[in-house]
Amino acid sequence: MNTSALIMMITVESIVILFTGFFFWKVLYTKPKPEEENQESEL
Amino acid sequence: MTTNKENWGSRVGLVLAMAGNAVGFGNFLRFPVQAVQNGGGAFIIPYIVSFLLMGIPLLFIEWASGRYGGKFGHHSTPFILNSLDKRALWRYVGVFGIFSNIAIAAYYCYMESWTISYMLHSVIGTFDGKTQHEVAAFFTDYLDVSVSTTGIPYEAIVMFLLCLALNTYILSKGLMGGVEKVAKIGVPLLILFGIFLAIKGVTLKAGSQGAINDGTVGLNFLWTPDYTSLSNPKVWLAAAGQIFFTLSVGMGSIQCYASYVRKNQDVALNAMSAGWMNEFVEIVLGSAVIIPIAIGYLGIDRVVELTNIGGLGLGFRTMPYLFEQWGPILSAVAGLAFFGMLFFAGITSSLAMGTPGMSFLMDEFNGSRKNAALSFGIITLLLGLPTIFFFTEGVFDEYDYWAGTVSLFVFAMFEAILFAWIFGMNKGWREILSGADIKVPMIYKYIIKYVTPVVLIIVFLGALLRPVNDNWSSLSFKGWALHNESIIGQLQHKGIGPNDKWFSESFYAENSGTVDSLYVERNKTFLSVTGLNADGKSQSKSYRYIADKHSLQVKKGDQVKAGQVLYTGEVTNRVFYIDMARLLLLSVFVFICALVYIAYHKRKREGLKV
Numbered sequence: 001m002n003t004s005a006l007i008m009m010i011t012v013e014s015i016v017i018l019f020t021g022f023f024f025w026k027v028l029y030t031k032p033k034p035e036e037e038n039q040e041s042e043l
Numbered sequence: 044m045t046t047n048k049e050n051w052g053s054r055v056g057l058v059l060a061m062a063g064n065a066v067g068f069g070n071f072l073r074f075p076v077q078a079v080q081n082g083g084g085a086f087i088i089p090y091i092v093s094f095l096l097m098g099i100p101l102l103f104i105e106w107a108s109g110r111y112g113g114k115f116g117h118h119s120t121p122f123i124l125n126s127l128d129k130r131a132l133w134r135y136v137g138v139f140g141i142f143s144n145i146a147i148a149a150y151y152c153y154m155e156s157w158t159i160s161y162m163l164h165s166v167i168g169t170f171d172g173k174t175q176h177e178v179a180a181f182f183t184d185y186l187d188v189s190v191s192t193t194g195i196p197y198e199a200i201v202m203f204l205l206c207l208a209l210n211t212y213i214l215s216k217g218l219m220g221g222v223e224k225v226a227k228i229g230v231p232l233l234i235l236f237g238i239f240l241a242i243k244g245v246t247l248k249a250g251s252q253g254a255i256n257d258g259t260v261g262l263n264f265l266w267t268p269d270y271t272s273l274s275n276p277k278v279w280l281a282a283a284g285q286i287f288f289t290l291s292v293g294m295g296s297i298q299c300y301a302s303y304v305r306k307n308q309d310v311a312l313n314a315m316s317a318g319w320m321n322e323f324v325e326i327v328l329g330s331a332v333i334i335p336i337a338i339g340y341l342g343i344d345r346v347v348e349l350t351n352i353g354g355l356g357l358g359f360r361t362m363p364y365l366f367e368q369w370g371p372i373l374s375a376v377a378g379l380a381f382f383g384m385l386f387f388a389g390i391t392s393s394l395a396m397g398t399p400g401m402s403f404l405m406d407e408f409n410g411s412r413k414n415a416a417l418s419f420g421i422i423t424l425l426l427g428l429p430t431i432f433f434f435t436e437g438v439f440d441e442y443d444y445w446a447g448t449v450s451l452f453v454f455a456m457f458e459a460i461l462f463a464w465i466f467g468m469n470k471g472w473r474e475i476l477s478g479a480d481i482k483v484p485m486i487y488k489y490i491i492k493y494v495t496p497v498v499l500i501i502v503f504l505g506a507l508l509r510p511v512n513d514n515w516s517s518l519s520f521k522g523w524a525l526h527n528e529s530i531i532g533q534l535q536h537k538g539i540g541p542n543d544k545w546f547s548e549s550f551y552a553e554n555s556g557t558v559d560s561l562y563v564e565r566n567k568t569f570l571s572v573t574g575l576n577a578d579g580k581s582q583s584k585s586y587r588y589i590a591d592k593h594s595l596q597v598k599k600g601d602q603v604k605a606g607q608v609l610y611t612g613e614v615t616n617r618v619f620y621i622d623m624a625r626l627l628l629l630s631v632f633v634f635i636c637a638l639v640y641i642a643y644h645k646r647k648r649e650g651l652k653v
Contacts, residue, residue, distance in 0.1 A: 001259050001262060001263040001266070002263060002267060004084070004267060004268055005083075005084055005262070005263045005265075005266035005267040005268070006266075008084040008087065008266050008267075008268050009084070009262065009266040009330075012087050012091070012326060013326060013327050016319065016322050016323050016326050016327055017323060017327060019315075019319045019322075020316075020319040020320055020322065020323040023312060023315045023316035023319050023320075023481075024058070024316050024319075024320065026312055026316070026480060026481065027054055027055060027058050027312060027313065027316045028055065030309075030312070030480045032054065033307050033308060033309075033478065034307075035305060
């Protein structure tokens with residue numbers, strides 16, 4: 001692969017993998033909030 | 044009172060269902076083709092810019108407005124949008140959010156059924172020993188309902204029914220028991236299949252297993268930036284269009300899924316996680332499968348030529364032949380992985396398409412989930428059959444254009460204006476931040492208010508007024524020639540050619556050249572005219588005629604000009620099927636509008652909140 005293609009691919013894919021991993025990790029490990037029932041009636 | 048009291052079982056399930064909704068055929072078949080046609084590596088720059096300025100804001104808008112509508116017990120866009128502003132207009136704008144899902148599901152489930160069939164054919168070795176031409180012809184045969192490739196009569200319809208029944212069954216099991224379970228299995232599996240194929244694609248070696256190039260040649264071709272393309276508006280519009288399709292924004296399915304999120308739960312992090320997961324599948328996996336493998340075996344020039352017929356052609360006409368080069372066992376595994384990956388990408392999306400219509404029926408007409416799922420199955424079947432029977436007449440493409448493209452642009456534009464300017468950005472911003480598990484950068488408040496609506500209006504106008512040859516410098520106040528695929532061009536039937544009447548007594552040649560063959564294929568008679576196109580390249584066009592109904596006016600070797608009579612007799616032209624498809628789609632839209640009208644007045648009579 002030529003250098004510009006390699007730089008473009010590695011940069012873009014690294015950013016995407018980093019963000020995807022970070023957000024999914026947050027989804028997995030963020031403590032769930034207590035549930036609220038009867039949403040409709042509370043409004 | 045609504046019977047629709049469902050909720051998501053887990054946060055991971057919700058995120059995977061949303062990611063599955065976004066990940067579809069386009070991630071593997073459309074994205075790489077768009078990148079190749081629009082500047083290779085440089086395409087990624089407008090693509091990322093569109094993701095940041097249009098994709099992420101729309102995700103925030105749709106997640107937040109969905110959850111907001113859900114607080115009032117609304118789970119479909121007509122009433123979700125109406126909860127943001129009480130004017131009747133928004134209820135009917137919201138109809139797009141049901142209409143596009145049903146109409147897209149009609150042809151999407153058909154495509155999904157191809158993947159089931161191709162998995163089966165890969166495993167039983169149908170493609171073993173076939174030439175590239177024979178594998179391509181297999182797809183043409185498969186699309187012809189009168190031809191059976193397995194001995195099952197009307198195979199394409201049987202597979203479509205099977206696929207539809209599967210979707211209906213899963214939807215009848217509910218969000219937690221159906222959609223979420225499939226997402227938890229399907230999304231990880233499609234990622235695994237994608238990783239397997241990407242590794243095979245990238246590690247392909249020239250000279251091994253018949254490959255003429257290394258897999259990295261394809262990557263090099265795809266990622267080498269052509270920065271001159273950045274000044275071309277066509278590239279920017281293509282990138283914005285790809286963001287629409289890949290994130291499934293402007294459809295109404297995200298709002299529907301988000302409306303089942305509890306009011307104190309996060310939407311900001313969930314939206315980011317699902318959105319970026321889709322980008323991972325598209326950019327990292329989607330770029331490493333079909334292009335590296337296809338270029339590895341066919342070379343760059345041939346693949347560029349093939350991309351002109353689109354990703355679907357590349358995926359179904361070419362990939363099975365390329366997998367055959369890996370030997371009988373590995374080709375069966377690769378075929379199963381490739382079409383399995385497409386199947387899971389497809390089904391997680393089609394389930395999302397089924398949910399808005401079902402939620403509407405359950406919310407407004409107190410339908411049970413099973414009945415609502417059955418209604419979805421029946422409507423999708425009725426709408427899908429014309430795309431199967433009249434595929435070659437262009438009905439499939441009409442659905443894709445009006446429901447799968449134009450409706451999304453229109454709906455997204457209106458919903459962004461509603462959320463940012465009518466509901467109000469201060470309230471909207473509070474909705475996005477409410478319960479958020481991440482800190483959303485403040486700049487997005489201004490992007491959503493000022494940038495996104497403008498970008499969406501530009502995208503819509505671009506689609507409406509696209510100039511011929513994508514020559515944007517030709518735009519002037521004196522007017523310009525429109526592209527055949529511009530919205531106005533489509534309405535004017537531009538590009539239809541000389542056969543522009545529904546019925547006629549003569550059929551006219553649509554290209555100039557020599558009548559080079561009269562042939563019979565699958566018991567059907569054709570004549571072929573070969574000549575030079577506008578670019579000076581040889582172009583062949585086949586015309587079907589019915590031997591005992593039509594009288595040929597030309598013979599082999601004759602020179603014909605576009606517009607010259609090829610045969611006489613009773614002719615039903617393609618434009619008839621196109622207009623019927625449009626009429627059908629319009630009828631569906633009007634029918635949903637009528638249901639929304641009835642539902643609104645029913646709510647008022649019953650004293651329910653609107």
